[in-house]
Amino acid sequence: MSYAESLKxxxxxxxxxxxxxxxxxxxxxxxxEGLSPYEVVFWRAFLAFLIVGGYLLFSRESFFRxxxxxxxxxxxxxxxxxxGFNYLGYIAAIKxxxxxxxxLILYTFPSIVVILGRIFLGEKITKLKVLSLCLSMLGxxxxxxxxxxxxxxxxxxxxxxxxxxxxxxxxxxxxxxRLKPLKTLFGGFFFGxxxxxxxxxxxxxxxxxxxxxxxxxxxxxxxxxxxxxxMFFMFSLRYLEAGKASIGALSEIPMTSFLAFLFFSESVSLxxxxxxxxxxxxxxxxxxxGG
Numbered sequence: 001m002s003y004a005e006s007l008k009x010x011x012x013x014x015x016x017x018x019x020x021x022x023x024x025x026x027x028x029x030x031x032x033e034g035l036s037p038y039e040v041v042f043w044r045a046f047l048a049f050l051i052v053g054g055y056l057l058f059s060r061e062s063f064f065r066x067x068x069x070x071x072x073x074x075x076x077x078x079x080x081x082x083x084g085f086n087y088l089g090y091i092a093a094i095k096x097x098x099x100x101x102x103x104l105i106l107y108t109f110p111s112i113v114v115i116l117g118r119i120f121l122g123e124k125i126t127k128l129k130v131l132s133l134c135l136s137m138l139g140x141x142x143x144x145x146x147x148x149x150x151x152x153x154x155x156x157x158x159x160x161x162x163x164x165x166x167x168x169x170x171x172x173x174x175x176x177x178r179l180k181p182l183k184t185l186f187g188g189f190f191f192g193x194x195x196x197x198x199x200x201x202x203x204x205x206x207x208x209x210x211x212x213x214x215x216x217x218x219x220x221x222x223x224x225x226x227x228x229x230x231m232f233f234m235f236s237l238r239y240l241e242a243g244k245a246s247i248g249a250l251s252e253i254p255m256t257s258f259l260a261f262l263f264f265s266e267s268v269s270l271x272x273x274x275x276x277x278x279x280x281x282x283x284x285x286x287x288x289x290g291g
Contacts, residue, residue: 009239010287012232013248019229021255025263026221033214038203040218041087042196043210047222048230049189052182063186071179074171078184079191082168087192088199089161096154100144105158107140107253109165110246116170123241128289132282133243136250139278142271143253166246172234173242181234185227244286250279 030040056063067075093102114133117123168188175184200207210218236245254276260266 005239007287009236009245010248010283012236013240013245014251016229016232016236017249017252017255019225019232020249020252021259023221023225024256025259026217026225029217030214030221033217035210035214035218036204037091038088038196038200039208039210040221041091042193042200043218044222044226045083045087045189045193045196047219048226049186049193051223051227052186052189056182056186061180061182063183067179067183067187071175072187074175075184075187076191078168078171078175078188079193080195081164082171083188083192084164084195084199085160086164086168087161087196089157089159089164093154093157093161096151097158102154102158102161104140104144105155106161106165107144107250108137109162109169110136110243110250112162112166113169113246114243116166117173117241117243120170121173121242123243125243128285129243129247132247132286135282135285136247136279139275139282140250140253141275142278143257143275169233169237169242169246169249173237173245176234176237181231181238184234185230188230247286248283251283253279 027040031037035043055061090102090106093105110133114123114125114129118125172184197207233245233249236248240248254272257266257268257272257276261268
């Protein structure tokens with residue numbers, strides 16, 4: 001993989017992180033509109049599924065063409081773990097532990113990707129990758145640390161969310177050489193929607209159809225904070241190892257702090273500046289080292 005191709009991969013990762021960073025902004029708006037977290041994650045996945053499906057239908061791209069039974073199994077895992085556990089785990093975790101604690105556990109997913117990437121994808125664990133990972137984790141602790149709560153159930157849910165994030169990167173990388181990104185997204189969102197639908201019915205025992213402003217904001221969330229970033233991240237996996245792409249995705253953290261300052265006038269603390277700076281430096285180390 002050439003240096004130019006690696007840079008292209010990181011560009012896609014940064015674009016994904018930029019759009020992901022808006023989730024907190026839209027999430028707050030939707031909660032104020034009266035939607036529950038379980039409704040938000042279900043409609044987010046469902047509308048994203050419709051968006052990708054609409055594109056495939058418009059482009060007359062057959063979803064099943066070229067997909068093997070093995071690919072189908074991977075897509076089920078992508079939907080259940082990469083979408084279902086990813087979305088649900090975080091929502092369930094913050095019912096038992098503080099948001100900062102949940103995020104601290106969730107954002108350990110690059111470590112999981114680096115370790116499992118060596119086992120399942122044959123990706124090397126280099127000194128540069130370990131240095132970058134350590135710096136990014138240190139930055140994460142500085143940004144989010146100091147407000148830790150304990151609940152075994154909350155820790156388990158947060159870890160499941162981290163596993164979901166990691167599985168998305170690992171399975172996406174596995175399928176990147178065989179399936180087009182939009183086919184992978186379609187399958188992942190389809191099975192993820194089914195998983196989250198049953199969770200929604202189990203928890204709330206009803207399905208409310210959003211209208212008016214909530215529907216508009218859900219569509220914005222699904223298109224700009226789900227479809228686009230996941231598509232960009234899938235594109236990045238064509239050029240980067242899953243571990244490197246996952247470390248790059250941590251750039252979402254300083255971007256989220258910036259957007260919170262921009263839209264909600266939230267103050268940016270010294271710890272956020274220092275921690276965010278370390279995360280940025282960790283990614284620059286990877287890029288400078290040849291991706």
